[in-house]
Amino acid sequence: MPDQRITLKDIALRVGVSTGTVDRVVHKRGHVSAEIQERVELAMRDMGYEPNLAARSLANNNKPFRIAVVLPDYRQDPYWAQPKEGVERAAESVRHYNVQIEFFFFSMFQPKNFLDSVEKSLKSAPGAVLAAPLFLEEAKVLVAACEEHHVPLVFINTDIEGADILSYIGQDSYQSGVLAGRLLNFGLSDGDHAMLVNLDKEVSSARHLQDKGRGFKDFFNGIDNKSIQIHTAILEDFDKPAFMRAWAKKQFDIFPRLTGFFVTNSRAYKLVEALEPSVQDKVKIVGFDLIEPNLKLLSEGKIRFLINQNAWHQGYLGILTLVNKVLMSKDIPRTQYLPLDIIVKENVDYYLKRTLELPMVIV
């Protein structure tokens, strides 16, 4: 490790040009002869030049970096409050770099509303966009627009395959299904039945749920020392308690040894509400996400495991990714998978608190 950091001046001196010239090749701003360009680049590599980010940000911080954030309305679903908070926290972390955030919320079951938000966000001429592209076709409009204006675009939660974006941040849905399988299986006995439950409307991210289901079933297909029967249920009317209760009751009539459930999104609490109290304690449920209603049931033992989709971190990392790209000119991988945290009552606190502190540094 070099004792003294190499500066622009150092390499300017070495090559025999001015710092202005070196700066030009650093930023590839042209107006430099081929020969000198060559020699400067060589010297930079040779001496191991790395720009001083503190100085860079100092010299830059008159012009703000504005990021538009397009997310589903968090008042509609507690899940979406998490990425929002992650974004806010990240914004605070990089405030020194004069990063400004503007939110654009849309209604999560209305593709048109999403399009509206996209248009509004683009009209503000942001320096970058962070979005959760819940609707495939509408998202393509966003991708095209960003591409045209050379605005870096990051997706969280849902990826659009083949889309030319800076990065996707989310989870491996298939793998999370496999994980759920392993967890549930550990608590089931030979001959038990388990059920995969989708609680969502058709329009939205059906892809996620499919992948999770596939992973879940694949896990049990790979088991050979036990026989667990797997069933599937898709319920769009998860908001109608009476219907849900009736449905649940019926299932136990049909499958007396039904002892395990896997809820493929953050609505595990809706399932618990549909169960009779005596059943709630016996049945083993695996769900997703650390939202309030789930947390309560987790501590009561009525949900056994929650898999953390790290929605908070998706927001946080999304902002940091854009900052790293635009302000630090770092290379960013096309997809960034977040960990699948396994949560039980005993370790839940750490994952909740983590959203509050965590000192961090842009490398």
Place this chain on the structure above:
Amino acid sequence: MPDQRITLKDIALRVGVSTGTVDRVVHKRGHVSAEIQERVELAMRDMGYEPNLAARSLANNNKPFRIAVVLPDYRQDPYWAQPKEGVERAAESVRHYNVQIEFFFFSMFQPKNFLDSVEKSLKSAPGAVLAAPLFLEEAKVLVAACEEHHVPLVFINTDIEGADILSYIGQDSYQSGVLAGRLLNFGLSDGDHAMLVNLDKEVSSARHLQDKGRGFKDFFNGIDNKSIQIHTAILEDFDKPAFMRAWAKKQFDIFPRLTGFFVTNSRAYKLVEALEPSVQDKVKIVGFDLIEPNLKLLSEGKIRFLINQNAWHQGYLGILTLVNKVLMSKDIPRTQYLPLDIIVKENVDYYLKRTLELPMVIV
């Protein structure tokens, strides 16, 4: 959020003094009249002044910040390679601030050797010290020395209660025992037996292991719908395969329904090695730490759960804590607990990779 950040000059202008004066009150360097001091402080609070860290680090970065790191020799135990790597990664993250690290390794079963390392580290007159104080009495010497020279001291892995240090970073051992109890219990049936296994020499951190054991037993005491019998074993000769095999065989003779094990440190693989192949697949083992031999067994299903002690993060956070304190003059909590990550085959990759990337920013 203010559109334009408040600078020294802004508040100097407002109060009607020079930036030099404001600077003096910011750094409490005295030589300011009581009245002006008052008015400046008021203005700072009023206008919400926050120093520009980039500018500060720029103006400072002639003088390096040297941190001495005192850890057990990582060649002696794979566990200790993790905090070492975390430290190295953190060092890289804050290189811009001219932070320099020097390691001092000691032999983990020799208190005297620890003392030697401590003395050597102090002779280098570091600006701060990060240490894993495995030995109580010897650690007190370090605490006293650091206190005398006003050198900030951070402990990882082991806390010394009542010691006047900047911060302790580690885990809640008791809680990790409770967690292990919950995990194991989920896979056990009524009437099964489980065993708590300590594989360690007497000299070292016995305290940790006790706490974990206590938590583990307390969990099962709190269970009422199942009856699980808990046994305890303490084995110092974990490095003698023949002895271990004989011991293991005997246990199953005594307790035919022994189906669960909880190994209180990172040596779960030693237990697996002591079991007969046919038993390895049936028995349910919960252990600690993502070290190579454990990972292999986890993927083979011979270890069911690993609890991640986040040793890597202990090192990482340790360095960041010192940087935040000394260079950013942040307030630091006396104890910083790290999350208890639950690891199975399906999510292990994320926790391993996490040590590689993670873009971060000092807030």
Place this chain on the structure above:
DNA sequence: AATTTTTCCGTGTGCGCACACGGCATATTG
């Protein structure tokens, strides 16, 4: 050959802060 254009490069200033230096008051001393 004189003029204009283009290419290439150096100079200078400012970002916000830390800190040394020196100056002007007032207080202290003989």
Place this chain on the structure above:
DNA sequence: CAATATGCCGTGTGCGCACACGGAAAAATT
């Protein structure tokens, strides 16, 4: 009252970088 000391405060410089400006040389044009 003069001489010295002390308390308070302003000024100036530099940290490393970005970028605007302008000048000199080379190339293109008339």
